[in-house]
Amino acid sequence: MLNHYETVFITTPVLSDSQVKEAVDKFKAVITENGGNIEYEEAWGLRKLAYPIQKKTTGFYHLLQFDGEGSLVDKLETAYRRDEKVIRFLTFKLDKYAYEYALKRRAKNQVKQEEK
Numbered sequence: 001m002l003n004h005y006e007t008v009f010i011t012t013p014v015l016s017d018s019q020v021k022e023a024v025d026k027f028k029a030v031i032t033e034n035g036g037n038i039e040y041e042e043a044w045g046l047r048k049l050a051y052p053i054q055k056k057t058t059g060f061y062h063l064l065q066f067d068g069e070g071s072l073v074d075k076l077e078t079a080y081r082r083d084e085k086v087i088r089f090l091t092f093k094l095d096k097y098a099y100e101y102a103l104k105r106r107a108k109n110q111v112k113q114e115e116k
Contacts, residue, residue, distance in 0.1 A: 002037070002067040004099045009080055009089035010059035013046060020060050023085050028064065030079045036068030040106050053087045065094075065102055 011023050028038055044061035053059070073091050080089040094102060 003070065004039075004065070004067055004094040004102075005073060005091055006063065006065045006094055006098075006102065007076065007089065007091040008061060008063050010049070010053075010061050010087050011085045012054075012087055013056055013058040013060065015060065015085060019085070020062075023083065024062055026083070027076065027079060030076050031064070031066050031068065031072065034068065034072045034075050036066045036072050038064060038066045040065040040102075042109070056087060059087055065106075 007027075009027065011020055015023070024041075024043075028041070031038055040063075042063040044063065046058055047061050048058050049056065073093075077089065077091060080086045
């Protein structure tokens, strides 16, 4: 059985839009090439960091929700560590309650998108 995961990563604020998209595509490829299935993604854009990281006070936040084996997370996090564009990342396994909440939040966001 596949597990549900959610990962958020922050890239440096000095990147262009195309460089951010390139980084996101690279991590999505790591997930899909290792048997994962991306269920949802959300770009939160440029946000202020809670505290400076590598002398930077802002970063581009991106969220990915995916299904996969546990070994996939190790490969993904290794890719994050090797990429100098990523200043922080967090990946965690969603239990059934967190997964239900993620689905509700996703549905709410889709309604907001349709209203625009």
